[in-house]
Amino acid sequence: MVQIYKDYRDHADFLTVYVREAHPTDEWQMKSNVKEDVCYAQPKTLEQRVEIANDFVKRFNYPTQFGIDDMSNAANDAYAAWPERVYIIDERGRIAYRGGMGPFNYHPEEARAWLAARYGEVKREASAAVPDKKK
Amino acid sequence: MFKWVGIGLGLLIFAVVIGLSVIAGGLRGAYGMVRYALPHMHRGTLRVGDDAPDASLLTLDGSSRFHIRERTGARPLVIVFGSYT
Numbered sequence: 001m002v003q004i005y006k007d008y009r010d011h012a013d014f015l016t017v018y019v020r021e022a023h024p025t026d027e028w029q030m031k032s033n034v035k036e037d038v039c040y041a042q043p044k045t046l047e048q049r050v051e052i053a054n055d056f057v058k059r060f061n062y063p064t065q066f067g068i069d070d071m072s073n074a075a076n077d078a079y080a081a082w083p084e085r086v087y088i089i090d091e092r093g094r095i096a097y098r099g100g101m102g103p104f105n106y107h108p109e110e111a112r113a114w115l116a117a118r119y120g121e122v123k124r125e126a127s128a129a130v131p132d133k134k135k
Numbered sequence: 136m137f138k139w140v141g142i143g144l145g146l147l148i149f150a151v152v153i154g155l156s157v158i159a160g161g162l163r164g165a166y167g168m169v170r171y172a173l174p175h176m177h178r179g180t181l182r183v184g185d186d187a188p189d190a191s192l193l194t195l196d197g198s199s200r201f202h203i204r205e206r207t208g209a210r211p212l213v214i215v216f217g218s219y220t
Contacts, residue, residue, distance in 0.1 A: 028168060086214065
């Protein structure tokens with residue numbers, strides 16, 4: 001997703017929204033989380049969400065604008081977002097692209113295709129420093 | 136009759152457990168998926184062409200809020216939802 005941002009940031013705005021954790025230590029933790037040292041309990045407060053979101057951004061030097069969902073999960077519920085999902089909203093404020101629900105139907109390349117159809121293929125130099133973790 | 140229904144249900148449950156275990160990487164993963172993931176996974180009702188819902192979000196520094204709608208209008212807005220883990 002970071003590469004898509006770099007390629008199309010001159011044409012579109014990007015917003016990453018932090019929602020409830022998918023694999024926290026006190027729920028369904030994955031072995032890969034331990035291996036990658038990404039071990040967090042499910043936040044119980046908004047402050048904890050802010051802290052984890054900041055850890056993420058710092059670790060990956062994540063470049064897009066960032067927003068954090070409320071503890072009421074209002075954004076998550078409105079967009080059926082969890083655990084991960086991509087949308088594109090057009091200039092009229094309407095859904096222009098609706099991605100599938102992650103992880104199995106999470107295909108950011110479809111968002112790239114939408115952008116490419118409108119603005120043409122763009123491919124800037126890939127960044128090795130920022131892995132495509134934030135799906 | 137009831138005996139065969141019981142056997143059928145047992146086999147069905149066994150197949151579901153095996154299937155989930157394969158997907159989730161083991162029995163523990165299958166439990167985690169059923170207990171923690173499935174209740175939060177929703178296909179949703181939004182469709183292409185619908186008005187995009189608005190929601191209030193907290194900024195990364197935790198000091199202020201903004202609405203998704205404030206970020207739309209000038210150019211397309213790509214929204215990526217996710218978490219760290």
